[in-house]
Amino acid sequence: MVLSLLSLCASEVVRDHSSSPCWLSFVPMELFRPLLEASLSGCRPLAVGELVQRWPERTLRVRRKPAPNRLCIQALLLAVVRGLLDHRCALRVLDLCGLQGDEGGTGDPMGGWSLTVALCTMVLQARSGVQRAQRERKRSSDLERKRDVKRERAGEHTHEEELTGNNTGEEELTTTCGISSEDELIRGVRRRMEAERKMMPTVTESGSKQEVKEDSEVLVHVRADLFVNARSWERVRGALTTCGPLKLQCRYLRAEEISVSSIRALLALLPQQGLLGLDVRYSNIGVAGLAELLPLLKSFPALSSLRLHYCNLDLRREQPGQEGALKELSEGLKQLQELRCLSLTALRLPGQLRVLLSSLPRPLEVLELPYLSLSPADLAFLSVSHHASTLQQLDLSENRLDETTLTSIRRLLSQASSTLQHLSLSGCGLTDNLLVLLLPSLGCCRALRSLALALNPLSVSGLMDLVKMAVKMPSLRQLLYPNPLEDYQPGLPEMPSSAQLLDWPLDEAIDVNITSSQINRALKASGRSDLLLTCDLLNYDKDMVC
Numbered sequence: 221m222v223l224s225l226l227s228l229c230a231s232e233v234v235r236d237h238s239s240s241p242c243w244l245s246f247v248p249m250e251l252f253r254p255l256l257e258a259s260l261s262g263c264r265p266l267a268v269g270e271l272v273q274r275w276p277e278r279t280l281r282v283r284r285k286p287a288p289n290r291l292c293i294q295a296l297l298l299a300v301v302r303g304l305l306d307h308r309c310a311l312r313v314l315d316l317c318g319l320q321g322d323e324g325g326t327g328d329p330m331g332g333w334s335l336t337v338a339l340c341t342m343v344l345q346a347r348s349g350v351q352r353a354q355r356e357r358k359r360s361s362d363l364e365r366k367r368d369v370k371r372e373r374a375g376e377h378t379h380e381e382e383l384t385g386n387n388t389g390e391e392e393l394t395t396t397c398g399i400s401s402e403d404e405l406i407r408g409v410r411r412r413m414e415a416e417r418k419m420m421p422t423v424t425e426s427g428s429k430q431e432v433k434e435d436s437e438v439l440v441h442v443r444a445d446l447f448v449n450a451r452s453w454e455r456v457r458g459a460l461t462t463c464g465p466l467k468l469q470c471r472y473l474r475a476e477e478i479s480v481s482s483i484r485a486l487l488a489l490l491p492q493q494g495l496l497g498l499d500v501r502y503s504n505i506g507v508a509g510l511a512e513l514l515p516l517l518k519s520f521p522a523l524s525s526l527r528l529h530y531c532n533l534d535l536r537r538e539q540p541g542q543e544g545a546l547k548e549l550s551e552g553l554k555q556l557q558e559l560r561c562l563s564l565t566a567l568r569l570p571g572q573l574r575v576l577l578s579s580l581p582r583p584l585e586v587l588e589l590p591y592l593s594l595s596p597a598d599l600a601f602l603s604v605s606h607h608a609s610t611l612q613q614l615d616l617s618e619n620r621l622d623e624t625t626l627t628s629i630r631r632l633l634s635q636a637s638s639t640l641q642h643l644s645l646s647g648c649g650l651t652d653n654l655l656v657l658l659l660p661s662l663g664c665c666r667a668l669r670s671l672a673l674a675l676n677p678l679s680v681s682g683l684m685d686l687v688k689m690a691v692k693m694p695s696l697r698q699l700l701y702p703n704p705l706e707d708y709q710p711g712l713p714e715m716p717s718s719a720q721l722l723d724w725p726l727d728e729a730i731d732v733n734i735t736s737s738q739i740n741r742a743l744k745a746s747g748r749s750d751l752l753l754t755c756d757l758l759n760y761d762k763d764m765v766c
Contacts (some may be wrong), residue, residue, distance in 0.1 A: 230258035234267040249276040260288045265295035272299035273306040287329035288319070295328075304346060304439055304465050316444040317471045332447035332474060339444055340452070340459035347464030439465040443494070445472040453482060460489040472525070473622045480509040487516050497525030497561070499634040504532045507545040514552025525561035525586075533567040546575050554579040556608050560585035563615075573598035581729040583607045588615040590644075599628040608635035613642040617672070618718060621648045626657055633661040642762050644672040646700070647718030651681035659689045668693060670762040672700040674755070675718035680704040680735060681760065686751065687739050691746035698752045700760045704735060
């Protein structure tokens with residue numbers, strides 16, 4: 221990436237922190253953002269803190285990629301709290317959505333869970349700071365009130381001494397003046413007490429609960445993606461229920477390994493207008509729990525994404541009440557008017573795709589169904605459903621494909637040929653013969669940017685057919701191909717599963733560079749320098765080409 225002259229100059233300015241007093245007071249408002257970006261890129265947490273504490277704009281959105289360093293994020297959050305008391309800070313909206321990186325990644329980014337805990341701690345610290353300030357104001361007011369009372373009483377005694385030598389006819393006037401002076405004192409104290417009462421929290425009863433209402437308004441709205449599990453649950457709940465200068469808002473909520481009741485309580489605390497997505501993982505909610513949660517989601521009108529991963533939904537065996545639970549699931553999905561992304565991983569719902577997807581009011585753009593044990597009937601329905609022609613991302617990984625499902629897959633690709641950008645058919649059992657029949661349909665996907673076919677039992681010949689097709693697709697930017705069967709050690713079954721291909725060792729006696737050389741020659745001959753071909757399953761990321 222070529223840096224602009226402005227970026228280069230900003231990096232040089234923030235490089236030496238000792239010089240910051242010389243330029244901070246003279247920086248124009250329009251240069252704060254490039255200086256902050258340079259501070260984040262160069263890992264200059266002190267500069268980040270000083271810039272954010274006096275941020276001149278109402279909104280601050282922190283760049284997502286590459287993810288900022290952990291120290292820089294911590295400095296930013298501390299500066300937001302300090303900026304609440306800094307008259308130079310105009311910040312009203314802090315947008316940290318999508319900021320989380322991978323824990324332990326390059327550059328020491330802050331992961332989703334750590335960022336969530338840090339945000340909640342910031343909100344609670346800001347609230348504690350307000351409470352301390354209120355206590356200090358109250359203590360100062362009490363001291364000032366006592367001094368005023370002493371001054372009033374001292375003045376009253378002096379006035380009485382001056383009137384002591386007067387005649388009896390003047391005593392009535394003295395009494396009248398004394399009463400008037402005391403009335404003024406009482407009114408002054410009452411005015412101060414009333415002012416203090418307005419500054420202090422007022423308690424009102426609503427039903428059986430006590431609600432504390434703060435006179436101070438929210439100063440900064442903090443928008444972020446939250447990652448909640450059993451360890452962070454209490455901290456997140458505290459931050460969402462607290463009243464203070466910072467108000468936490470959630471865009472995407474990821475709930476992991478927590479109960480249905482905890483997820484329900486969490487949803488009840490979130491503002492209804494801001495939530496765009498819910499991601500539930502590794503939670504034993506079951507079919508009944510999901511049927512219980514779905515009706516709650518209709519209260520979030522902007523919800524466009526629902527992801528359920530390993531949530532113990534298994535309908536492969538007939539169980540009592542199963543038909544009723546499926547009907548409830550269908551009705552719950554029907555209420556999600558804006559749903560565009562649906563991801564169901566390892567839910568074991570063979571033969572039930574029609575029940576789930578036909579109830580959705582609007583066509584999906586993202587559909588992820590890995591490890592779903594899809595039946596031929598499921599794929600046949602999907603190929604003719606109202607979702608097929610609008611799909612931009614489709615993941616059918618680990619659903620076994622064969623001759624009986626090939627017609628449905630080809631029809632599905634034909635329907636999505638003008639919209640589909642990302643496709644994953646990894647671990648689907650595609651052999652050379654099946655791939656040859658599928659290649660023409662893949663080649664017709666003119667918007668396809670990434671294609672994943674890892675862990676399929678292809679030979680070198682089948683792999684080269686795939687590469688020759690890929691280089692002819694002008695929109696394709698990334699291809700994840702499988703290691704050919706010839707690269708594995710002897711003993712591999714004739715039709716190996718994806719798990720066997722993943723665990724079976726490669727043959728060290730065979731030079732795997734031979735396969736790579738053949739692929740690179742085909743790529744070079746095509747002149748496609750913009751196409752990445754890789755078999756690295758662990759580091760593959762389709763979002764790299766977005």
